[in-house]
Amino acid sequence: MATASQLAPKQVAARAAEGPVVLADHLTKRFGDLLAVDDLSFSLDRGAVTGFLGPNGAGKTTTLRMLLHLVEPTGGSALVFGRRYQDLERPAARVGAVLEAADFHPGRSGRDHLFSLALALGREIDGGDWFRGRERAAARRVDAVLKLVDLTNAGRRRVGGYSLGMRQRLGLAGALLGDPDLLILDEPANGLDPEGVRWLRDFLRSFAADGKTVFVSSHVLAEVAQTVDDVIIINKGRLVTISPLAELTERRTGTVHVRARGAHRLQAKLEAEGLRSSLLDGDELVVEGAPSARVGEIACQAGIPLHELVPESSSLEDVFLELTAEEPS
Amino acid sequence: MTDQLLAEVRKMRSTRTNLGLLAGMIALILLTVLLNGLIPKAHELATHDNQHALLSAGTAAAIFAALIGVMAITSEFRHGTIRPTFVVTPHRTRVITAKVVASLLMGALFGLAAIGLSFGVGYAVLTIRDIPLELGTGHVIWLLLGTPAMTAAWAALGVGLGAVLRNQVFAVIGLIVWAMVIDNLLRGLVPSIGGYTPVGASAALVADPADYVLAAAAGGLLLLGYVAALVAAGALLVARRDVT
Numbered sequence: 001m002a003t004a005s006q007l008a009p010k011q012v013a014a015r016a017a018e019g020p021v022v023l024a025d026h027l028t029k030r031f032g033d034l035l036a037v038d039d040l041s042f043s044l045d046r047g048a049v050t051g052f053l054g055p056n057g058a059g060k061t062t063t064l065r066m067l068l069h070l071v072e073p074t075g076g077s078a079l080v081f082g083r084r085y086q087d088l089e090r091p092a093a094r095v096g097a098v099l100e101a102a103d104f105h106p107g108r109s110g111r112d113h114l115f116s117l118a119l120a121l122g123r124e125i126d127g128g129d130w131f132r133g134r135e136r137a138a139a140r141r142v143d144a145v146l147k148l149v150d151l152t153n154a155g156r157r158r159v160g161g162y163s164l165g166m167r168q169r170l171g172l173a174g175a176l177l178g179d180p181d182l183l184i185l186d187e188p189a190n191g192l193d194p195e196g197v198r199w200l201r202d203f204l205r206s207f208a209a210d211g212k213t214v215f216v217s218s219h220v221l222a223e224v225a226q227t228v229d230d231v232i233i234i235n236k237g238r239l240v241t242i243s244p245l246a247e248l249t250e251r252r253t254g255t256v257h258v259r260a261r262g263a264h265r266l267q268a269k270l271e272a273e274g275l276r277s278s279l280l281d282g283d284e285l286v287v288e289g290a291p292s293a294r295v296g297e298i299a300c301q302a303g304i305p306l307h308e309l310v311p312e313s314s315s316l317e318d319v320f321l322e323l324t325a326e327e328p329s
Numbered sequence: 330m331t332d333q334l335l336a337e338v339r340k341m342r343s344t345r346t347n348l349g350l351l352a353g354m355i356a357l358i359l360l361t362v363l364l365n366g367l368i369p370k371a372h373e374l375a376t377h378d379n380q381h382a383l384l385s386a387g388t389a390a391a392i393f394a395a396l397i398g399v400m401a402i403t404s405e406f407r408h409g410t411i412r413p414t415f416v417v418t419p420h421r422t423r424v425i426t427a428k429v430v431a432s433l434l435m436g437a438l439f440g441l442a443a444i445g446l447s448f449g450v451g452y453a454v455l456t457i458r459d460i461p462l463e464l465g466t467g468h469v470i471w472l473l474l475g476t477p478a479m480t481a482a483w484a485a486l487g488v489g490l491g492a493v494l495r496n497q498v499f500a501v502i503g504l505i506v507w508a509m510v511i512d513n514l515l516r517g518l519v520p521s522i523g524g525y526t527p528v529g530a531s532a533a534l535v536a537d538p539a540d541y542v543l544a545a546a547a548g549g550l551l552l553l554g555y556v557a558a559l560v561a562a563g564a565l566l567v568a569r570r571d572v573t
Contacts, residue, residue: 062573065571065572065573068415068416068419069415069419070412070415070416070571070572070573071571071572071573072569072571085419086419086420091416091417091419092416092417095416097413097416099412099413099416100409100412102408102409103408103409103410103412103413104408104409104410105344105404105408105410106408107344107345107346108340108343108344109343112339112340112343113343113410115339115343116336116337116339116340116343117336117413117414117417119332119335119336119339120332120333120335120336120414120417120418121332121417122331122332130331131335134331134332134335135335174413177417178417
């Protein structure tokens, strides 16, 4: 596996010339009367884990499928590594995808499922004649990914007997067959137990640590909050916001509780900085719409010692819900 | 293309679908041959046409071969494996072509097994009952080579039908209703077009003695035409439709 740091300068230059890993440009999809994706533009850079968030029906799945040439855009374009997916030379060697939890034939073994995909992927021919060489190369790759997702012992069993978590990992194994630089996952945490969610989180973090890119959708921010660096939030097919997760955290509109001797003096200082607050009880203040850090800094500058500084945090989930709430029209 | 073909063959080998079809086919053909070979009186079996009916029971493999093709494509839509398949090979026509070729091969094998079974068992029954073979060498060769050619064609036809309909239940029912009911009715009610239906055209490939049957070359070309039309329609539709 080539990590970013191991690439030759020529390869680095070639990759830079490809532009962003994913580029959606005025992407639009209409299914009959339903405008599933509406003029959506965003791009992903190399080496980050990006969460693709929005309520159910927001257009996440349709967008991901347009990136993979499963769904044809009505307008705009979807590019991966600077090209349409179908124009990539060996697309599955650049992009791996897990789109549904159960895209398997229940009567086929997990290993055979992967084997047919590995053969279609057509990796190098591993010595021998045209047939045995291909079989051998595919077998090597299949055994490697089975081990990677911890399914070596279950590989020869039929998928019908797999648990949901095992199916998720088998799907991931299929996505990893081509040793891709970009991983696209649609709602991967759906139905996973906490242990499975943690396993997935650790896996994605280490995948991205290799300089690779992850694009993961979810309708629950909390599921991916510990995994993603950036978030793209969409609602009703339209872009709501693109930002680093950290900024999203700061953007929350909660209040801050402050206890300080001389609270009324602090209130005046805050007022001078344009922050509204109300005095509760002698030495207790409630400041509205300010990050707690800012309140602390103002107090420090004014030389007012704080006894308590408590952000009355609306949770990340509240921010998410607020951003994707119905807009009054 | 070789890669996709190997992948499709692997898919066919790795479920029990085709084994089930093979078992069903063998049971049906064996039953037909034994009933046709043991129940009629010796003088009845001494006629050319009745011997053809007895020994060509293996042509029933066509419907099983068509099911191989239907299952090869519709089970991918049914179980969602079409998504990973198309993500790995976004050139969908390449996937359909590989399925057609893999089904042709599997269909020919089924046909070979079927005609070997019906001819072998049928001939053994005739020999045991001391009934001389009334079919000429040419006729026998048509049976032995025409049957796998015909079943290969039906397997490809099945891929085309499955690609057009996508829904497994509709495709299987549609195939069986056409081949067992509508086609029979057409040939029975309008004998003048009997040689031109898919089943009628297929009969030309196995030297079927019925009156309406076309010459082998004409029937073969017509069958090929049906296959090409259905496969082309299926490939076009699959390439155009969104995979959701």
